Amino acid sequence: MHICMDQGIQLGMPYSLPNLHVPDHYYTTPIPLSPLELPCHPKLLQMQFDQNEEALMISSEHCGLYPLPALYRHSSSTNHPAQTIVFEKPTAGFVPSFGAEEVSTSVTMRAGFEGASCNGHAGTWWRGSMAGEKGKMKLRRKMREPRFCFQTRSDVDVLDDGYKWRKYGQKVVKNSLHPRSYFRCTHSNCRVKKRVERLSTDCRMVITTYEGRHTHSPCDDTSSSGDHTTTCFSSF
DNA sequence: CGTATTTGACCGGCGC
DNA sequence: GCGCCGGTCAAATACG
Numbered sequence: 518m519h520i521c522m523d524q525g526i527q528l529g530m531p532y533s534l535p536n537l538h539v540p541d542h543y544y545t546t547p548i549p550l551s552p553l554e555l556p557c558h559p560k561l562l563q564m565q566f567d568q569n570e571e572a573l574m575i576s577s578e579h580c581g582l583y584p585l586p587a588l589y590r591h592s593s594s595t596n597h598p599a600q601t602i603v604f605e606k607p608t609a610g611f612v613p614s615f616g617a618e619e620v621s622t623s624v625t626m627r628a629g630f631e632g633a634s635c636n637g638h639a640g641t642w643w644r645g646s647m648a649g650e651k652g653k654m655k656l657r658r659k660m661r662e663p664r665f666c667f668q669t670r671s672d673v674d675v676l677d678d679g680y681k682w683r684k685y686g687q688k689v690v691k692n693s694l695h696p697r698s699y700f701r702c703t704h705s706n707c708r709v710k711k712r713v714e715r716l717s718t719d720c721r722m723v724i725t726t727y728e729g730r731h732t733h734s735p736c737d738d739t740s741s742s743g744d745h746t747t748t749c750f751s752s753f
Numbered sequence: 754c755g756t757a758t759t760t761g762a763c764c765g766g767c768g769c
Numbered sequence: 770g771c772g773c774c775g776g777t778c779a780a781a782t783a784c785g
Contacts, residue, residue: 683756684757684759685758686776686777687758688774688775690774691773697775697776699777712776
């Protein structure tokens with residue numbers, strides 16, 4: 518297991534999540550993430566690997582797990598690809614420390630991931646939860662939650678990530694044969710959203726994009742937000 | 754009957 | 770300014 522950094526490459530650094538096996542052929546985030554910092558439950562990753570599904574990539578706009586093939590595409594050396602990988606620098610505002618409630622990110626389309634439609638169209642995710650605060654909407658503009666994209670080969674559109682989601686919209690997007698579904702976490706006070714779509718070029722591939730951070734643990738889905746996350750995660 | 758999903762309308766950002 | 774597009778809302782509908 519190696520760590521691939523956006524700015525310079527460091528190898529050999531351990532990456533670990535409780536009870537999460539990350540295949541050796543995966544690169545990991547520049548900054549080790551705790552389970553709390555993952556947008557979905559580590560169980561999802563475990564499930565994908567266990568079921569031999571092709572969990573091709575876990576990317577974010579800035580960091581994430583990357584399979585070697587994806588990295589090779591950006592490599593100028595076949596002998597030591599990991600040393601010549603070129604990534605975009607993290608876009609401004611995304612702070613893996615996740616200390617801020619909201620962070621501002623710019624628009625990026627990840628190289629080699631164009632089909633995933635992880636576009637940065639300035640959405641209005643706050644509109645619903647910010648009802649009554651329309652005067653502040655302009656201030657909120659350009660403010661985005663950290664986003665993570667999963668590309669998974671699966672027959673089912675919505676993978677069980679341990680959280681409970683409520684569908685609030687579906688949209689046919691341009692240059693895609695398949696509609697994009699929009700989900701919101703059903704937990705009160707949790708504004709995490711996710712988009713699910715299938716690749717137009719390969720309908721077997723499911724793209725799941727998480728936006729924001731859960732304020733609760735997966736097993737705390739029915740109650741109000743609490744601080745039991747660590748306990749729940751450690752139970753894995 | 755309560756909850757979840759569907760779907761057309763609406764809104765705002767962005768490019769031209 | 771206008772049209773396109775993505776994202777969200779909310780009424781209608783489906784479901785358990």
